[in-house]
Amino acid sequence: MSDAPYKIAAGIIPLLDSALLVVAKEKGFAEAEGVELSLIRESSWANIRDRLAVGHFQVAQMLAPMPIACNLGLTPIGFHTIAPMALGLGGNAVTVSKRLWAEMVEHGAPEGLDPKPAGAALKAVIARRPQSDGRLRFGVVHPFSGHNNELRYWLAACGIDPDRDVEILILPPPLMADALAAGTIDGYCVGEPWNTAAVIAGSGRIVTVKSAIWRSSPEKVLGAQSQWAEQNPEALAALLRAIYRAAEWCAGPENVGELAQLLAGTAYVDRPAAWMLPALTGKIATGSGETTEVADFFLTHDKAATFPWKSHALWFYSQMVRWGQVPHSAANAESALQTYRPDLYRAALKPLGVALPGANSKVEGALQTATPVGSAGASLTLGPDGFFDGGLFDPDELDAYIAAQASGPRE
């Protein structure tokens, strides 16, 4: 198809989970759907937002809470965004400096990536830390990010107050490992390959991973400018189908090598292909000389990994409220709820005859094991989707959840 009916420009950030958009373009899935997809790499999430707002981009890879923040008027430039698709589950990790890790080991941190004992050890380190040393500093990529939320959730559940006991700073992903090596920060939560970057540099130890803090948890979404999406429903639907096919391709174990090469390209992540492999294979080199297997480290397709669950949107909203980014109100919750658009996802993918979740929301943390669920067409397996501390998020009980967490960290 030489003259494609739909021309779409998408902003991306050099991260492993740009994979779905990169593959949609590079492996011809977009073209097969009649979409001429151009990918433009950006250096900040602010640029992604601004260029989406002024129409340079029609869609973009976005941090899952970002479109919600846009619609709640929390960003410096106002426009309405929707999230009609997720771009995978998991993909992040928490890395600390070798020095902090040594202290954590002294206080009982075991090998492996279990968030619970690692958090307990970190709490002990903080308790013994002389006041003159100042607070430990952790980097995250954006205030409205899964990274900020999962780091804070993990700390708080381990009895560490993210606002009082540590300092949380914003840094761009590619600068994290350098900042860690330079001692500017003591740890960070970021997407791959920027944890592996510190492991390879010998300056960091991965202490836990997103998929251990909250299994099957959302990370990036496809954000689309609402006005464009409304005026171009066929173009958007074609793009969603292309990304769905790309997600299937990314999940094929036989494609891992090629995917790593694609992402390594100068137009994308622009780092060695070997850096992509830990996340793509789930074999995480922690930085202590061991490799820990995390089968669901980054999911592109399994467990409905691209479905934009409204319960995810509401959980992110609950965390915005928890950390004082927005006051809770019924109108605000409704705005968050309406940002994610499973209806558009379902309508776009219907012609493919693939397995689709029948519900728009689920109780996060309810599934302890992989569970087959009723879906339109073929079979679908969801879960486990639990939080590491056993917490449950029932989207129908939003008020109660917010009230309970407002009382501070759970001990």
Next chain:
Amino acid sequence: MPSPLIILVIDENRIRASIIEAGLRDAGYENVTLIHDMAGVAGRIAEINPDVIFIDLENPNRDMLENMFQLSRAVKRPVAMFVDRSDEASIEAAVDAGVSAYVVDGLKKERVKAILDMAVSRFNAFSRLSRELEEARGELENRKVIDRAKGILMKSKGLSEEDAYALLRATAMNQNRKIIDIAQSLVTAAGLLDPGDKS
């Protein structure tokens, strides 16, 4: 008279920052500070306490800076983006030019609009200059390649310089290609065929 506005320009590109600074000073804005180095930028901003902040869009630290603007303890006054969120044309012009502008809340639109327009036009002027420089560099490179191709023809076919150029030109016209492309092919081919280069 309202107090003079304090303007901060954050740009790692020193030349571009100077061009913007010069433009603002020419327009009568005396209180302009430039920051090139991102180390310790939070402290510097608190110290300068600017009314208007410009940041180039290439700066990977925009997310960090925005977060800082929203935390009241880092800057003394809350900072909003652009002159007016509803002024879409201004926002678009700025993003097109590659600059973002942050303005302290409560400043009157008309006081800041001229400054924004000035910065945008200077950013555009700088891009134009860079592009022209890039083109000039390319020109120079092309000139060198064509000279080498002429030299090869003069040597191998015993042509004068003028005839060598005429041959390149005629070949380019016959093949509907650019002279530089023909010259480049010739230089590459000659390099491959050269027996005495590596032994």
